[in-house]
Amino acid sequence: MPNAAWFVSTQWVLGALLTLSFAPPVSADLLLYNNTILTSTITSIGPGQSCGPVCVPAPHIEFDDVLVPVTLYPAGDALDITQVSVTVDAFPPSGGSLLDLWSFPSLTGGSPTLPPTLVASFTTHASGAQTVVFGNGVTPLFTVQPNLTAVPGYGLFYLGLESSTPGDSWEWANGPSYNLPTAYDFDVLSNQIFLNTSPGTPFPPNVSYSLEVQGEFVPPVPEPGSLLLLVTAVVLTLRFLPGLRYEGNGGITNKAPIRN
Numbered sequence: 001m002p003n004a005a006w007f008v009s010t011q012w013v014l015g016a017l018l019t020l021s022f023a024p025p026v027s028a029d030l031l032l033y034n035n036t037i038l039t040s041t042i043t044s045i046g047p048g049q050s051c052g053p054v055c056v057p058a059p060h061i062e063f064d065d066v067l068v069p070v071t072l073y074p075a076g077d078a079l080d081i082t083q084v085s086v087t088v089d090a091f092p093p094s095g096g097s098l099l100d101l102w103s104f105p106s107l108t109g110g111s112p113t114l115p116p117t118l119v120a121s122f123t124t125h126a127s128g129a130q131t132v133v134f135g136n137g138v139t140p141l142f143t144v145q146p147n148l149t150a151v152p153g154y155g156l157f158y159l160g161l162e163s164s165t166p167g168d169s170w171e172w173a174n175g176p177s178y179n180l181p182t183a184y185d186f187d188v189l190s191n192q193i194f195l196n197t198s199p200g201t202p203f204p205p206n207v208s209y210s211l212e213v214q215g216e217f218v219p220p221v222p223e224p225g226s227l228l229l230l231v232t233a234v235v236l237t238l239r240f241l242p243g244l245r246y247e248g249n250g251g252i253t254n255k256a257p258i259r260n
Contacts, residue, residue, distance in 0.1 A: 029082060029137060030073065030214065030216060030217075031212070031214055032081075033212065034177045035208060036212055038087065039204040041171075041172040042172065043172065043207075045161050045162055045169060046169075048060065050189055058187070062170055062196075062209065063112065064207075065179060066156070067179060068155040068156075069154055077217040077219065078145045078146075078218040079217055080140035080218055081215040082139060082216065083212075083214040084134045084135060086171075088132055088163075088170055088210075089171065090124050090127060090168050092165055097124050098165075099124060099162070100163075101134050101141075101159065101160070103144060103157065104117075105117075108150075120142075171210045172209060179208045180206075181205060181206045
């Protein structure tokens, strides 16, 4: 007859098995993209003007590619982005400059498309060059499914920046992370995306903006079939363990075999 200690330890092992099997895997926060070597060039992110009979503000969003090596996370998984850092030159008025961080979707071939999604905002009151940090590195700002076919070996998505203050700018950078040589401008009034390329010397060859991105991969949800197999295995194990008897009403009792 199995003793009480054996029965309790068996229940503990089976309970632990179920807990580990159904609990989602935990992934560590990763530095996904680090394009922070500044190249002494800037691009305006503040609103311009569109003038006809009258002049009206012309907001626009500068945005750039983010390339995450697939070696950093299981290919095909989505990413929870927990922190984004950018270097800007800001000249805020008394109320501060409102900086908006945007995410842009992409087509199958890798080109950006519309509409963008606002993922975070930050108001800076400091003047001059500064690093602005969106997010705390723990709580996801947004979840993105990178494009895994456009650039071999990398997951691609796009991040953009917009300021409420004319004259605010985004610093260019190039490396150490790999990046594409072009960036983009989304003109809000015309609802069009324009390609930004370098005009050549003395400008750097890559139009690429200062970005540091942290996050973690989102583990895939187990398929219903695999969960069913797990439950079946546990039930069968309970059914045939020595000293345990399966009751017809669905209960489990610890009844030792009768010995004559």
